[in-house]
Amino acid sequence: MKCDIIAAGVGGQGVLSVSAIIAASALRAGLFAVQSEVHGMSQRGGAVVAHLRISDQPIHSATVGLGKADLVISMEPLESLRYLEYLAPTGTIISSIEPVKNFDGYPELETLLTEVKRIPRAILIDATKLAREAGNAKAANIIMVGAASHLLPISQEHILAFIEETFRAKSEKLVEVNLKAFESGRLQVAAAETVGVGA
């Protein structure tokens, strides 16, 4: 079993956290996980990407091979298209629809979303709205983890336990918000799957 993931977005969106939460949960589940991150200059409002590989066997390369990613999780719709060369023909894109327009010449959102929907397995999520409903807009990345959880080789108990432990150190309120966010993201994809992916 192996699961190759690309986590994408814009600096400051919590992309590395998406990847780190999944990686740590994989470790809890007794799996191997290797994550490759980009720090420094690229994080100043620029495109941010993390490669995450999970397997029940020891993992060699820390980066995903071209055309090998099972899953692209993107915090931003434009960024969801930046790593298509890594996406396997059978792979899935899960992207938040909220654009980050921090440069001139950002494409029309409609054009962008049409382009994402062209991918055979694409799921679009209004993560920011759902996070706000869960109690904190900053939990958008946990919404995305919840949405992706169906496609991860990790049972959700391990992810929930990790979220609980991580946020407990901060406050009970944050535990509650983030558990709710996870559930909300998870339900979204369950709904998307029943109406057909890409709808």
Add this chain to the structure above:
Amino acid sequence: MTEQATMTEPATRMLLGDEAVAFAAAHAGITAAYAYPGTPSTEIVECLYELEKKQGWPKASWCANEKTAYEAALGMSMAGKRALVAMKHVGLNVAADPFMNSAVVQPIGGLVVAVADDPGMHSSQNEQDSRYYADFARIPCLEPADPQEAYDMVRDAYDISEAFRIPVMVRLVTRLAHQRSGVTMGSIQRENDADVNPDRNDWVLLPSYAKKLWKRRLVEAPELKRWAEGSHYNTLTLNDEFRELGIITTGIAKHYFLEVAAELGLMPSHLHIGAYPMPEEKIRALASHCSEILVLEDGYPHVERALRGIIAPAVVIRGKMNGAIPEDGELSQDIVRRALGLPVGEGVRLGSMELPNRPPRLCEGCPHTDAYDALRMALQGSDHPLVMSDIGCYTLGALPPHNTGDSCVCMGASIGMAKGAADAGVHPSIAIIGDSTFLHSGVTPLMDAVADDANMVLLILDNQTTAMTGTQPTLLPSERIHELILGLGVKPEHCHKFEVHPRKVGELAELFRREIAHPGLSVVIAHRVCVEAARRNKK
């Protein structure tokens, strides 16, 4: 979630390569670690800072630059204690003087220099390969393949350093420094006792002593070679059934090769090099076993270049020098696939849309943007201004919309280059430098400019932090930077500290115009705290 590795399993923790280096050094009983921040090495000493805060040891220090960091580590070694000094590859250029000469003296406490190279230039101005420096200084170098090996090698590096009384380099690359995976850690060693009595003969590099010390290194070199030859980090696996191809990997290249090797059908003989000086006997053993060798290394063709002097001419060598592997950029499993003739995946194609780039940029509300607006206003109408910029967030000013900055070469170069341009008759000649970069390498070139009263304007963007690498503290507060500059002899009437504000852009532009018109050296310190640092200070 914090950057620090808080997600733990009792035995195995998910650690960044940098964090693995930090924990290994702490567990090897270092007394202190010294560094100047620089991607991709910053997290080494950041991690040790967190450890010191939590448990009180070891001492973790940000220093003015890599040279001062290296010298502090060397002094600690002379006092018998173990020390770590960490830097990015170009930082070793700054520390090259103490580095080269520390290889002539006789370290006592283990001295390990962790250097993070940046193949692919994710966050750097070049992709120089630090293994050449280790070879140049004739010191051992360990090149880990993954975070676990980074941990193991750093621990071993301290023992090797003390056994051979020599500094040891641990060479990382970006993909290792910023790779997070499970690391199993060992027991904690107590720090060294400091009851040493260093021998002057071992430390005073007067020619009469230095000649003896250098000779001693050369006499002992074969021992070092024997150590590397026998090191378990250099592994040779021969396959008698397949003699057409042999593989040499170094560091993380091993994992790119092993990722795809199973698809080859027949497994080629394989030499992995993790410890230098180069294990020549093992290289010859591989060469005598196959007719062709493919060399896979992340960085320059360091091993590949040396091969011709080690093995028979009949063996074909493939790698970066014959184009089998691109000579620039970082290695990947797909590059290795191509070199081995294995299929490479294609991914999914974008439809009709053109995907715009999203380059990094200055933050919303960044004080540099106001200073740049003012400078552009002041330079309007100048025929041939040259604006020498430097290394930090403000380098991004060279990109639209600011388009400010005509050069960026190395830490502190802005000031020396502006002086040179002024000497050549360029007017206006402007230097732009951040406060942290100024303290790192800007003070000495400013002395040159003062001595000559060079006709230039130095703009110091003082945001009170080292912003680009994650808002580490600078060593001097703003007031003292001002005093320092006056102390160097800059005329007080041409040294201004200006509180930057969006509403005061016109006023700042006027100040620039006045100082550009002054036929001599002027300094303007544009001060306002970095937005990221302000956010962090509030927490």
